[in-house]
Amino acid sequence: MTNALSRFLTPVACTCKDFTHPWTDSCANASAGVLLAAIPYSLRIYTMVYALSLLMRHRIPRLGDLKRNLHGIIQSTAFLVSNGYTFILFNCLLRRLIGHYVCATVAFVPSFISSYASILIERPARRPLLALYMANLATESIWNMAEVRGYVRSIPQGQTLIFGVSISALLYLYRLGLHKTTCKDSLFNVLRFFVDKREEGPVVAKAGCEGAATATATATEASVSAASTSSSANTQRSRSPLDFRSINVLVQIYSRFLDAVKSRHPSCPHRDNCWHYALMGGLRPFVGGIGLQLALRLIMNFKKIMQFKLDVRKTIFNKDTLNLGIFLGWFSFLYKGVSCTLRHSFGRDDPRFAIPAGLLASTAFTKYPDVTVALYVMWKALQ
16 A cells, blocks of 8 residues: 555656647647637537537527527537646646646646536536536446456446446336436436327326226126126226236237237327337437438538538448437337337336336347447436
C-alpha cells in the first residue's frame, strides 16, 4: 500500500508543453486555441441533437419551441466547449502551482475540476443524462481493461442479456404506472413510442375479463334456451385460467394463441384484433428506425454530399441501414404479440406480463448489439 501511494505521489519528469500542448509554448495560447477549435465542432453536434429531439415530437415546432431549442443549443455548446479547453487550463495551472506533475495531476484532478465546472453550465435537466452517458463509457472502459488483464471474460451476446434484463425492469415499472409518480424519467417517453401508450399502467381490471363469462351465463340463463346456456358455459371454461398441472395445457395455450390472432381479449387495451395490433405496432418503429438511420448517415456525410464524393450505394443502401429498423420493429412486434398471448392465456391483464414479454422482445437486440445502448438502459434501470 505504501509503495503504491508513493508511486501515486512521485513527481513526473514532464512539462505541460510536452504532455498537453506540444504545438505551442504558451499555456494561454493553447487554451484559447482549443476554445476556438471546439466551438464549431460542439455547435454542429448539439444542433443535430436538438434538431432530432424536435423531430421526435411528431408535430410542427412552434415559435416557443424554436426559441427554447436555440437557447439549449447555445447552452449545451458552451458546456462542451468549456469542458474541452478548461482541461488544458487546469492541467497547466496545477503544474505551475505544484512545480511539477504527479500521477494524480496528470489527468484525474484537472479533468475532475474541468468536468465539474463545465457541467454547471449545462441545463439541470440534462445533467443526469450526461452523468449516465459518462457512466456508460467508464463502465465499458473498466470492463475492457479488466478483460485485457484477464480478470473477467465476456460472454457471447452479453450486451443482449444486459439489455433484456434492464428493459424488462423498466417495462414492468411502466406497466405498474410508477413512471407517473416515483420513477419519472424521459426514457419512458421513448418506451411509450415503441410499446404503445395504450400499454401504459397502472393496469385496471376491466369488467368482462375474469368472471365476465359467468355473469353473461347467468344473464343468459334467465332469457334464452338451455342450448344458449350451454354455449355460454363452454365460453366460460375456454376463458378460465390455465391449469398447468394438466398435460393439455399446451393444447390450451395453442388454442388461445389462435384466439389472440383472430380476436381481441376483453383485457387488451387496444380495439383491433391482436394480430393487427402487433403487426402495425411493429411496422411504425421499423420504418422510423430506417428513416433515422438514413438521416444520421446523410448528416454525418453532409460534407461528402456537397462535394459529390458520396458513394450512395455503399454508404446508404446496404444491409447495415436496416439493422436499427429491424431491431425496433421486431422488438415492438414481439412485445405486443407476447403480451396479447399472455392476456388470452390467463384471461386477464397483469403488469408482470411485461417481464417475459420484455425478455423475449429483447432478442431483437441481436440485430443491433450496441454496448453503449445496453449500458445506458442498465444504468437507467438502476437509477
